Amino acid sequence: MKENIISINHVHFRYPGQTVYALKDVSLNVAKGEWLAIVGHNGSGKSTLAKMLNGLHYPEEGQVTICNFPLKDEFVWDIRRRLGMVFQNPDNQFVGTTVQDDVAFGLENNGIPHEVMVERVKASLQRVGMLDFLNQEPHHLSGGQKQRVAIAGVIALQPDIILLDEATSMLDPRGREEVLRTVRQLKEEQDLTVISITHDLEEASRADRIIVLNKGSVYREGTPEEIFQLNEELIKLGLDVPFPVKLSEILRLQDFEIASNYLSEEELVRELWTSNFKK
Ligand SMILES: Nc1ncnc2c1ncn2[C@@H]1O[C@H](COP(=O)(O)OP(=O)(O)OP(=O)(O)O)[C@@H](O)[C@H]1O
Numbered sequence: 353m354k355e356n357i358i359s360i361n362h363v364h365f366r367y368p369g370q371t372v373y374a375l376k377d378v379s380l381n382v383a384k385g386e387w388l389a390i391v392g393h394n395g396s397g398k399s400t401l402a403k404m405l406n407g408l409h410y411p412e413e414g415q416v417t418i419c420n421f422p423l424k425d426e427f428v429w430d431i432r433r434r435l436g437m438v439f440q441n442p443d444n445q446f447v448g449t450t451v452q453d454d455v456a457f458g459l460e461n462n463g464i465p466h467e468v469m470v471e472r473v474k475a476s477l478q479r480v481g482m483l484d485f486l487n488q489e490p491h492h493l494s495g496g497q498k499q500r501v502a503i504a505g506v507i508a509l510q511p512d513i514i515l516l517d518e519a520t521s522m523l524d525p526r527g528r529e530e531v532l533r534t535v536r537q538l539k540e541e542q543d544l545t546v547i548s549i550t551h552d553l554e555e556a557s558r559a560d561r562i563i564v565l566n567k568g569s570v571y572r573e574g575t576p577e578e579i580f581q582l583n584e585e586l587i588k589l590g591l592d593v594p595f596p597v598k599l600s601e602i603l604r605l606q607d608f609e610i611a612s613n614y615l616s617e618e619e620l621v622r623e624l625w626t627s628n629f630k631k
Contacts, residue, residue, distance in 0.1 A: 357513060357545050358382035358405070363414035365400060374400040376568040378414075384512075387539055387546040389556035392565035393590035398549045401565070402517045405547070407431055419512055433462075436506030440518040442498035445505075446490040451482060454490070455505045462509065476508040477501070479541075480534050496527025500534055507538060514538070516548040520555055532558055553579075553586065554594040557616065564589065596620040 358381065365375040375397050382388050392398050403409050404416060407428035416423035419434040439445055448454030452473050459469045477483045480500040490498060499519055506514055516535065520528040532555065539546050548555060556562045562579045564571040566589050572579060579586070580597045587593060596617045600610045611623060 354383040354385055356381040357384040357419060358547075359415075359417045361415045363404070363411040363416060365404065365409055365412050373568050375404070375411075378565075378568070378570055380563055380570060380573070382513075382545060382547060384545055385539070385543040386561060387535075387548070387559040389548045389550060389559035389562045390565060391550055391553060391556045391562060391591060392571075393551065395567075396565040397568040398551075398565060399517065400568075402437070402515060402549050405435060405515060406437055433509065434511050435513040435515055436509055436511035437515045437517060438499065438502050438506055438519040440521055442495050442502065442522065443490075445502045446498065449489060450486070451477065451488050451490070451493075451501050452486045454501055455508050458505050458509050472508045473504075476504040479507060479538060480504045481530075494527055495523045496530035499523065499527065499531045503531070503534060503538070507544075511544075513545040513547065516546070516550075518550055519548070521550070521552065528555070551591065553591055553597075557594055557597075564591070 360378055360380050363375055363378045364373055366373050378397070378401065390398055390401065400409060404411065404423070405418065407423060410423060418431045421427040421430050421434075423431065446454055447457045455473045455476055456469055459472060464472065474483060474486075477486060480503050482497060482500050482504060485493065485497065485501075490501075493501065502519075503514070514535070520531050523531065535546055535548075536558065538544050546559075548559060550556055557576045557580070559576065561574065562576055563573045564579060564582075564586070571589065572582060572585075580593065583593060583597070583601065594617075596619075600620060603610050610620075
């Protein structure tokens, strides 16, 4: 079994002046190299947890350890160097006037020597498939391309963990697909740990494991297959079950033999084309 790169133990957190806990006795671990999706309806505590992992909030009770650093003032910059974040709005994250300036920005701030920087910018853009856009201005890019450049800016800093905070929610289906494919490749090629915070269960289905938050607490934890079996419970929590899961369920109720495991849209289409249905 792989070591934990993040441990969260019995964390409680309230915003100043609030009596209600935004995070209530949250415990979870993230293994090195895994893709963990954290899902939940509005107000379930996802953003609060994301901000805590970036050292913007500290637990009132409980402990958080990231890359062996306890979450404390003195280690915040060590933690931020190891955990890179990609946010929701692609336009708010662009700081450079060209793609390469943008990726170079974080490296410059970290005092990386010029020759190393040039190489790292190129290598990072290559890894997200954006090398051909080196001199482009951001307004010429699609939303998906902008988010891939944001990811390049993060991986150029060589973090161990990348946290996507609703990073695909403003993208069209094509942009979303581009970003999720890029993340999957990065995770597989270099053992990057991925945390995606999302209200979108379709995005979460790409993860190795899903944690469902509700009212600041961990409601369930499991593989996508296990979580999607909760079906009605997820709908009650205000989460929208992905279309292929809904369709598989309806077909199964009609006595069609559909694999009981979770199928992506592509896999379901393949199954529908190739199966000998025993209706
Ligand atoms: N700055 C704040 N001050 C007071 N309460 C807050 C603040 N930010 C969030 N909260 C409360 O903390 C709880 C968790 O909110 P949080 O934003 O973490 O949820 P979320 O799952 O990310 O929801 P959303 O998807 O709407 O951002 C909610 O009850 C919310 O009202």
